[in-house]
Amino acid sequence: MILSDYGKKLTSKSGILQLMDDLGKAMSGQTKMLMLGGGNPAVIEEMQQTWLQEWERLQHDLSDFTASLAFYDTPQGSLKWRVALAELLRHRYAMPIDERNIVLTNGSQNAFFILFNLFSGRIGTQKRKVLFPLAPEYIGYADQSLDEGVFVSHPPKIELLESPFFKYHVDFDSLHLTDDVGLICVSRPTNPSGNVLTDSELRQLLTLARQHEVPLVVDNAYGAPFPGILFTEVTPFWEPGMILSMSLSKLGLPGLRTGIIIAEPEIIDVVSSAHAVMNLAGVNLGASLTMSLIKSGQILDLAQNVIKPYYFNLRNKALAHMHEAFAGRISYQVHLPEGALFLWVKFPELRITSRELYQHLKERGVLVVPGEYFFFGSDAPNPDAHCCVRLTYSQGEEVVAQAMPILAEVVEKYC
Numbered sequence: 001m002i003l004s005d006y007g008k009k010l011t012s013k014s015g016i017l018q019l020m021d022d023l024g025k026a027m028s029g030q031t032k033m034l035m036l037g038g039g040n041p042a043v044i045e046e047m048q049q050t051w052l053q054e055w056e057r058l059q060h061d062l063s064d065f066t067a068s069l070a071f072y073d074t075p076q077g078s079l080k081w082r083v084a085l086a087e088l089l090r091h092r093y094a095m096p097i098d099e100r101n102i103v104l105t106n107g108s109q110n111a112f113f114i115l116f117n118l119f120s121g122r123i124g125t126q127k128r129k130v131l132f133p134l135a136p137e138y139i140g141y142a143d144q145s146l147d148e149g150v151f152v153s154h155p156p157k158i159e160l161l162e163s164p165f166f167k168y169h170v171d172f173d174s175l176h177l178t179d180d181v182g183l184i185c186v187s188r189p190t191n192p193s194g195n196v197l198t199d200s201e202l203r204q205l206l207t208l209a210r211q212h213e214v215p216l217v218v219d220n221a222y223g224a225p226f227p228g229i230l231f232t233e234v235t236p237f238w239e240p241g242m243i244l245s246m247s248l249s250k251l252g253l254p255g256l257r258t259g260i261i262i263a264e265p266e267i268i269d270v271v272s273s274a275h276a277v278m279n280l281a282g283v284n285l286g287a288s289l290t291m292s293l294i295k296s297g298q299i300l301d302l303a304q305n306v307i308k309p310y311y312f313n314l315r316n317k318a319l320a321h322m323h324e325a326f327a328g329r330i331s332y333q334v335h336l337p338e339g340a341l342f343l344w345v346k347f348p349e350l351r352i353t354s355r356e357l358y359q360h361l362k363e364r365g366v367l368v369v370p371g372e373y374f375f376f377g378s379d380a381p382n383p384d385a386h387c388c389v390r391l392t393y394s395q396g397e398e399v400v401a402q403a404m405p406i407l408a409e410v411v412e413k414y415c
């Protein structure tokens with residue numbers, strides 16, 4: 001098989017592919033594993049009931065049902081749905097938007113591929129870059145650029161909090177934008193660390209982006225106002241200069257592949273064009289299934305009163321199980337889990353790499369994600385890359401409770 005350079009680039013990351021394969025097998029039940037890897041959202045009973053109700057409603061409305069399944073939508077996605085979302089965000093959060101500021105994509109992952117390749121890569125003899133102002137960042141960005149060497153990431157400032165917690169901050173003192181930066185991107189809440197950039201950090205990044213006339217992408221896959229998996233106060237906002245990315249996945253609908261991009265109309269136009277070239281049209285079902293929840297605003301209540309407390313409770317239980325298994329036995333630190341589904345745990349005395357730790361844990365039936373994968377975009381050594389792992393608590397208390405003592409035992413052996 002002869003693959004093009006792009007073909008090789010898209011298929012060559014064997015470490016990550018192996019990891020995805022392990023995670024996929026564990027999720028499908030092919031191998032019996034305690035699943036602390038992956039980013040699948042939890043199946044929440046009350047949300048399941050909501051989706052079933054909405055599914056029934058759709059079944060009984062023949063014209064909506066037919067439109068969902070039997071027609072290609074416009075490149076921007078359902079007009080009715082975009083009008084409803086824009087109205088909701090305008091009325092509740094004073095976002096200055098209408099339907100022209102929104103495009104639906106086949107999952108937000110698909111939107112990142114489009115955005116990174118529209119705003120970075122070769123322009124004649126120049127190469128434009130994507131800057132991630134706070135590493136570690138979402139593993140799913142790592143292989144999204146078609147050109148080599150376009151990602152640049154910046155190490156954080158680390159604040160030590162009351163033991164065992166620490167928190168990352170954007171290190172603005174050393175963050176200097178070079179002329180070749182074409183896009184800035186942050187996830188908020190951040191996958192993997194569970195960090196939530198403060199409003200002031202986000203505003204400072206937006207100011208920097210505006211000064212350099214490049215867009216700031218804010219990946220809000222877990223954030224406010226929905227799905228609302230964040231445990232600290234933030235102001236949901238969008239302003240010109242920003243590209244706000246949202247998703248229906250972490251509401252419990254990852255199978256419907258619906259991403260939402262909010263941006264200025266000229267950006268929406270180019271993203272829609274690229275999306276049409278790649279996909280012809282989007283998946284209609286995500287918009288149809290959530291239409292009445294968006295129109296009534298009920299989606300915000302579900303995020304606030306069902307999803308947020310569900311994960312908050314799981315997070316607290318996971319921290320308690322971790323403390324019980326680790327305290328007095330191994331040295332560890334945890335990033336303050338302010339949002340998303342993860343605990344980002346540091347073992348400062350670990351003598352092996354996090355990838356080696358991953359292998360040893362896999363042999364013991366526990367899957368985690370090694371920290372190293374989240375530090376793309378920099379060759380500078382970062383100590384956290386080798387001694388951190390990402391653990392998800394979304395698969396339930398029982399899984400976490402069983403896995404933590406095994407984790408403690410394996411880490412103890414290699415410290």
Ligand code: PLP
Pocket residue numbers: 039106107108109110138140187190191219221246247248249254257258259
């Ligand atoms: N952004 C972040 C930070 C994520 O963790 C994920 C998935 O886990 C995505 C984007 C992609 O989500 P989707 O393509 O399902 O919208």
